[in-house]
Amino acid sequence: MSGRATAAPTDPSRTSALAAGLRRLGVRPGARLLVHASLAGTGLRAERLRDALTEVLGPRGTLVVPAFTPANSRTSSAHLTRTAGMSEAQVTAFRERMPAFDAASTPSEGMGVFAETVRTAPGARRSGHPQTSFAALGGDAGRLSAGHPLTCHLGEESPLGALCRERGQVLMINVGFSVCTAFHLAEYRIPKPPLRMYACVVKVNLPGRRQGEEWTAYEDVALDDSDFPEIGRAFPPSELREGRIGGAGAMLFGIPEAVGHAVHWMTENRR
Structure with missing residues (x-):
């Protein structure tokens, strides 16, 4: 991938200590491990944690993280916050300058x-x-990241759906259930989930022309994480493994179990 910074050298002994804690x-x-981590105030180094995780997972394991870009959508709260207070003309100009999503950069x-x-x-x-x-x-990085259709943010055809089918796990470090992406898959499985329209800027290949950009609209499940903390509080403790990684609180649990619990809740x- 382009745009990588040179990683700082890691301390093997500290990486090994983190690996022992993960085990x-x-x-x-x-x-197949989906990781949510907030390292602020923990003393953990991102490179050390990444290296410790890949060490423990080994060559057949796969480390997965959310790499979301919510402000790419003119219908998202992130975009609306950025354009708050702008005139209609300013909003139009702002959107015209927005670059299309590029997975590589x-x-x-x-x-x-x-x-x-x-x-x-x-x-x-x-x-x-x-x-x-x-x-x-x-x-399994290539296979898990392939085939993520526009009309399926976090449903069965997304990498999250694949992780659930393959009995992946979630590791949460220094964060709570409010950011538990796995709960979003449950929103696709409840009876008659509410839908909404989304719009974002994407790259397109136009016949006989260079690659361009355009705004595209599509319908998908209306995602709502406002009740995730409550869903997390009701998650059976028997399904959780709790501990500390490098001094930070951590939780490990199965994605199928989390999704099943969230569907029931x-x-x-929800009304």
Whole structure:
């Protein structure tokens, strides 16, 4: 991938200590692991954590992170926040200047330094959704990041759906259930999920012309994470493994179990 910074050298002894902590928590070789991590205030280095995870997962395992770009959509709250207070003409000009999503170079937004460290690592692959892409590193990175259609942010045809089918796990470090992406898959599985229109700027190949950019609109499930903390509080403790990684609180759990719990909770409580 283009635009990578040179990684700082890591301390093998500290990386090995992190790897030992990950093994104690339950991370195993060959796993497909979706990681959410906030390293602020933890003393953890993103490169060390990435290297410790790839060490534990081994050549057959795969490390996955969200690499979302929500501001690429004119219908997102992130975009509306950026354009708040602008005149209609200013908003139009702003949108005309917005670059189309490029899986190889567009940075993720709000996902944290760890996710960017994985996205920009040598050998990393990224799915092609212009709003909710995932970056993957490891044995199955190419396959898990392939085939992410525009009309399926976080559903069955996304990398998240594949991770669930293959009994992947979620590792959360220094974050809570409010950012648990796995719960979004449940929104596609509840009866008659609400739909909404989305619009984002994408690259297009036009016959006989150079590659261009255009705004495209599409319908998908209306994603809503406002009740994720409540869903997390109701998650059975028996499904969780809790511990500390480098002094930071951490949780490990199965994606199928999390999605199944969220489907039941949403079916009973969402109106």
